[in-house]
Amino acid sequence: MKKGDTFTIPFEVTEKVYRGFTDIFEDRNPLHMDDGYAKGKGFREKVMYGNILNGFISCFIGERLPEKNVVLISQDIAYAKPVYLNDRLELRAEVEDVHDSVGIVEFRYQFVNASGVRVARGKIQIRMI
């Protein structure tokens, strides 16, 4: 991988992903469970867990890179807009820097929904192992 390399990867917040996340992490905050509550807070319907996007990052780093011998070092995410059930998202990532001497690669990324709205963005650092 080299600076400027880009990756565009589709993800979908399916019922399976939503229910699976709820089941394993046991976050039943009404924002994520109750359409009426979410509407009362100004959202269209119940809002998906932001950390579903971090799960997609796991898949991106572990499965979608040309290099499999990697480990996550750090990551950050800023949530800009809500994500809803069945949203189709595109992860757009770009290699921002490569530090060959220490085997570190840095990405900048964003998630964009089907309406072209950026719902989140952040950075990821990985290390070659």
Added chain:
Amino acid sequence: MKKGDTFTIPFEVTEKVYRGFTDIFEDRNPLHMDDGYAKGKGFREKVMYGNILNGFISCFIGERLPEKNVVLISQDIAYAKPVYLNDRLELRAEVEDVHDSVGIVEFRYQFVNASGVRVARGKIQIRMI
């Protein structure tokens, strides 16, 4: 919540969490699946997904705060040491700052394993809704 408030919350990386995460996010990188591969890379056995910790953060923010009307704004995590299957972790979080005028609360946190080793640390921003 006010500056200096602390939260200490136990989490366990159970088989259910590990298998559920693999199933929904489809990250089958050998580091997470293959003990032999992980040993060859210097780890004790297969390494758990870092983003399982971000799932625990979701539970912390959504379920374990005194205030339920909250939404994640941003978060970051730096991975320091590997987490293994069945590890019992303690999330130690502290309110670092409260911006009452905009309803923002900032936390600093770390995850510590049963041997007292800090495996990850980071910050979280939430907003009252």
